[in-house]
Amino acid sequence: MSEEFKDLYYHQPFHDDDRNGENSSTYTQNLQMFDPSSYMSFGEFFHGSNSHDTLTRAFGLTPSTSEVPAGVDGGGGGGDLVGGSETPATPNSSISSSSTEAAGDEDSNKSKKEKESVEGENSSKKEAKAKKKGEKKKQREPRFAFKTKSEVDQLEDGYRWRKYGQKAVKNSPYPSYYRCTTQKCLVKKRVERSYQDPSIVITTYEGQHNHLVPTTLRGNVAGMFPSSMLTPPMPLQGTSFPANLLQLHQMTNDHLYNYGSVNNVYGQQNLTTLEQPQTQFPEYGLLQDMIPSFFPKQEP
DNA sequence: CGACTTTGACCTGCGC
DNA sequence: GCGCAGGTCAAAGTCG
Numbered sequence A: 001m002s003e004e005f006k007d008l009y010y011h012q013p014f015h016d017d018d019r020n021g022e023n024s025s026t027y028t029q030n031l032q033m034f035d036p037s038s039y040m041s042f043g044e045f046f047h048g049s050n051s052h053d054t055l056t057r058a059f060g061l062t063p064s065t066s067e068v069p070a071g072v073d074g075g076g077g078g079g080d081l082v083g084g085s086e087t088p089a090t091p092n093s094s095i096s097s098s099s100t101e102a103a104g105d106e107d108s109n110k111s112k113k114e115k116e117s118v119e120g121e122n123s124s125k126k127e128a129k130a131k132k133k134g135e136k137k138k139q140r141e142p143r144f145a146f147k148t149k150s151e152v153d154q155l156e157d158g159y160r161w162r163k164y165g166q167k168a169v170k171n172s173p174y175p176s177y178y179r180c181t182t183q184k185c186l187v188k189k190r191v192e193r194s195y196q197d198p199s200i201v202i203t204t205y206e207g208q209h210n211h212l213v214p215t216t217l218r219g220n221v222a223g224m225f226p227s228s229m230l231t232p233p234m235p236l237q238g239t240s241f242p243a244n245l246l247q248l249h250q251m252t253n254d255h256l257y258n259y260g261s262v263n264n265v266y267g268q269q270n271l272t273t274l275e276q277p278q279t280q281f282p283e284y285g286l287l288q289d290m291i292p293s294f295f296p297k298q299e300p
Numbered sequence B: 001c002g003a004c005t006t007t008g009a010c011c012t013g014c015g016c
Numbered sequence C: 001g002c003g004c005a006g007g008t009c010a011a012a013g014t015c016g
Helices: A002-009 A040-049 A052-058 A070-074 A108-121 A125-134 A240-258 A260-264 A283-292
Strands: A143-149 A161-166 A174-179 A186-193 A200-206
Touching: none
Parallel strands: none
Antiparallel strands: A143 A200, A161 A174, A174 A186, A186 A200
């Protein structure tokens, strides 16, 4: 995956100067810290607005449908919060960044086995393999990563997630893999703690939810956020959102410095980023890529 | 008993 | 072609 992540997170409007050839990992470089806790929950963040506009604007982007990546619809976008059943969103959590990549494929792995078993043993692996090879290069759902300062791994986002795997990978001791439990929803997310700063949780969403936030969760979001925050899956609260976001961005300067090291989590990111916080909101390009696909599809 | 987590095995893509 | 790394599966265990 390294590659896609590279792509994914590699957009860096701010420091072009580069990272000495190292590629391994610039993964979270662009992530910026902001503190959503002061104004909204993840759920709200993702669902608070049902239009791309809101978020887009929030990030200072010009709303434009044309920016929606082609492959996006395949899946889902990701928003989410961790829904887990239990862990409440940490109060002190502060989200941070984002990034994404468009890609499309998706049902690749999963279907792999499932399909195989369904189709019959014969056509199995080899065939599947061949098939795959024939197909064009595997593509992935757009991804969006958040860096959050939190004590709990799972950020409450209103959705329910089922953990389906955990495995140590380079630069990340034990990332956990979660899938949205809603039927037909292929959204996945990876949750990992920052290698250098364990207090930082990096959550990467992949795909778009094709359903609304479940309201009757066991771990019920209702208990975790002020009602004002829960209102929305549908309601558009666009106006306040952007403002908050911007605000948030302003406060990020400090965060950038403070968490600079965090950005290195995945590797050898140079300090440039930290040294140039002024580019603060810079990830236009990046956001443009991700935002659209970021929202859940509001399909009836 | 159903939903969820844990965890080792397996699969796939990619770089060398 | 080989080996590594990332990602997923699925059986078994845990929890409510």
